[in-house]
Amino acid sequence: MPRLATTTGATALVAGAASALAVPANAETIRVTIPRIKVAEYHAPYVAAWLEPETGGAARTIFVWYDIKKKGAEPGTKWLTDLRTWWRKGGRRLKLPADGVSGATRTPGSYDIPLPANLPKGAYVLKVEAARETGGREIVSLPITVPGAKGTASGKTELGAITIR
Secondary structure, eight states: OOSSSSSSGGGOOOTTOOOOOOOOTTTOOOEEEEEEOOOOSOOOOEEEEEEEEEEEEOOOEEEOOOOOTTTTTSSSSGGGGEEEHHHHTTTTSOSSOOOTTTEEESSSSEEEEEOTTTOEEEEEEEEEEEETTTTTEEEEEEEESSSOOOEEEEEEESOOEEEEO
């Protein structure tokens, strides 16, 4: 079962395949860490993760965390374009909210998201991008091979450790 750092309101919603379903013991899991940043006005970041085949091809969104509750003239989807790389790689073509992919923003902590079970064998690059209002933007890349993906990369500001295990 995915581990959440918080369980309040919208942050309790888990995105992507990280729903309330149990994760098989042999499944690879992405652990995304959102660091605690000491600033006067903190806003939870929008975060997206996707896989790209190492040899090129279409990107596959694993999850996208954004303000899913914000509606009206300026819905939460309005600022998804701040996740510029993800947006260009396929986010703009994704009908949101996407079942099993969309979820609420997360507060600082570590979150486990299983890789899709139907992911074909091969070499990929996992990309995780974060953008925060009155904050920065950061992208972390991690080459992986499926099955048996393992590895760690780390951000410097908006993202902490990104681990596949």
